[in-house]
Amino acid sequence: MLLVPADVLRPRRPDDHFAAEADAARAAGLTVALVDHDALAKPGGAEEAVRRVPSAGPASYRGWMLPAERYADFEAALAGRGVVLRTTASQYRRAHELPGWYADLAGITPTSVWTDGDARSAFEQACDSLGPGPAVLRDYTKSMKHYWREAAYIPEVADFEAAWAVASRFRELRDADFAGGFVVRRFEDFASAEARTWWVNGVCRLVGPHPDTPDELPAVSVAAAEPLIRELDLPFVTADFARREDGTWRLIELGDGQVSDRPVSVPPAELVALLT
The missing domain is CATH 3.40.50 (Rossmann fold)
Known part of the structure; x- marks a missing residue:
């Protein structure tokens, strides 16, 4: 059903x-x-x-x-x-929230630290833990990348005042949807559009574009991710990848496949076939 x-x-x-x-x-x-x-x-x-x-x-x-x-x-x-x-509730949380999957996939995704809640003191401690340099902000489940300069990109995490201004705007925009806490991720330069891959029981079954760029599908390599995602033992997930400037494919995000958007360029029958 x-x-x-x-x-x-x-x-x-x-x-x-x-x-x-x-x-x-x-x-x-x-x-x-x-x-x-x-x-x-x-x-x-x-x-x-x-x-x-x-x-x-x-x-x-x-x-x-x-x-x-x-x-x-x-x-x-x-x-x-x-x-x-x-997908059980515990499996959903593990795939849906970054702290649930980060430790197992840390080697293929940008370095990340997070808070429990939205206190400024905890946010500044997280920034200090990450170390100086640029970063990208999100919460446990979502970024506000369409508000890049005001609520996503932190040019220098060591500048606590400027970093908190970004975090405050992010918190304002997320409002009641704010999930868990702030996640501060090391910024990496990417040279490709993202690809969204769909996995069933640890096997990559479908490769397509990201919903934000439905007409751009880079020739993604998931070889480094395969054994790690298999070990998660999750029934249905998505993994978004982009190619870094040095040519390395990096995991941008893992998500539960039930609530991951399907790009318009992927026929619905192809996605439904994964569920039968």
Whole structure:
């Protein structure tokens, strides 16, 4: 079974963003069930969110990003209906939040430090731990790279005042969606667009462009990442890579495949095939 968000105005139809995947899933013989994402995103709303899901059977989710706590509620509400999510709540958190995967993939991704919460003292301690130089800021789940100069790029982490101005703007923009704490990552120069790779049980099954650059697909090499991602033992993840100036392919981010966006240039049937 494939679970997708319902359209807010037409709750008996899939959200337009996931409608093509829902059609492809039906064509592949999967049952498609709709969930109420707005209810799912609220504490205590999971039972209401899954009321249209038929009982019993395994399921995968393709939908909007959820905080790890809300995903755990989702899993529990479905279990009450006899539905077992392919990705458990603990697996979702490990893939979805940088602190969950960083230690295992540290050798192929920019050096990172993070805080627990949004206190300035902890942020400055993290900057000091990373050491002087430029950095990129995010939280446990997301950056604000489209606000690069004001809320993502820190030219010099040793300049605590300027660095905190970036962190403050980031925190303001993330607002209620701020997840976990600040993550400060060493800046690296990249010479290619990103590629988004899709992994099932530790095997790379699909290589495509990143959603931000759907018409650019670099000839990515995932050889260095394969044994490391396999060891994570996660059922369905994405890994985004870019080529550094020195030619080395670097992991930009790992994510849970259920909530990773599909580039428009990747046919929905190709993605759905990974779930069958």
